[in-house]
Amino acid sequence: MKKQFIALVLSLCLVGIAGNVALAKEGPFDNGGGSWYHSNVSLTTEGSLLLDISDKKIVQQQKHAVQAEKKQQQKQNNPKAVRFVLEIDQEFTDVQNDWSREEVMEAIAKGFVKGYEDATFRPNSSVSRLETLAMIINAQGLKDEVAKYTLSAEQKVLLDKIPEWGKNYIAVALDKGILTAEELKSFNPQQAAKRYEVCLYMSRIIESDDSKKSTETKVFTDEEQIPAHSAKYVRQMYMNGIIKGYPDGSFQPMKAVKRNELVTMLNKLDDTYIKGFEGSTIKGTINSVMVVEGGYKITIETQKGETVEVKTNSNTKMIYQGKMLDTNITIKSSQQVKVLLDENGNAVLVRVSDAITTSTDDDDDDDD
16 A cells, blocks of 8 residues: 555656656756757655656757747747838828839838938938848847847947847848848948849848749840949849839949839838738728729729728828829729728729739839
């Protein structure tokens, strides 16, 4: 009877140990740095010494449990979660006749960029390297991560030459691999970003399986000007529809990127890869249009074959071929439409076009 009692106690202890191990998230099996090791000692929740544990299966199960939890956390923090656009509260005075007017309005609504206090956008101004990286990171939906980022003492020294507002942006860019530590050594935050550099930065956030097309074939007439290590990334951006180059077939890789060029690239990057606003964007063909009080009621057949109805209001910006639309201008059925919605389902921006094409620009000099 005594032996049976001892055996029962030992069985209960083993069950308790298995439970404690299964609930543990760090130590005795995880050293906090991702290195897993085996412990010969287990403790009860009260800290009493129990017995040796050597069951590798338990260790492996615990490792998988922690990895699953980390994956779930990453999924919750995924910047590809549905995002909504903001109301466009002003029209910039210097883009009304610019080829990029629609692109600027979309980028503003998505929060990728901002204008200036004097109600201008300065579409033909160059963009610094720091500003370029900040816009790319904003397009990825990482603003909150930037705001909450805490720099270590080592990082503060490393980023000493970066303006205060941009330190967190560069830290995140380094963490995400958009900028490399080697590039940081010669990084001049105020220097205008070259066109090939923008392609290099953007290529690093495109997953390999999104870029299956060959990047070995020459696509621009002036590729000899592209630094050898960057040529394939420029081609990658072309093959993914992010850039198109100039009408004469050149890319002008060493030219400073302009603000209107960059916002166009950001919109295309979002549409084709990031897709942060995919859940709040309607794309399709206009079936019917009805003028109603305060705007239009537009029936759309989406690219997924669904029929949806969108109503515009006095705050909705509607644009066609670079011109703002109002109820005095006829919108035709069969035209293509792209509608961006806010968190309440209101239409913020409606872009109407005549046919489904890759985004084209009317500028004589540039076609990005």
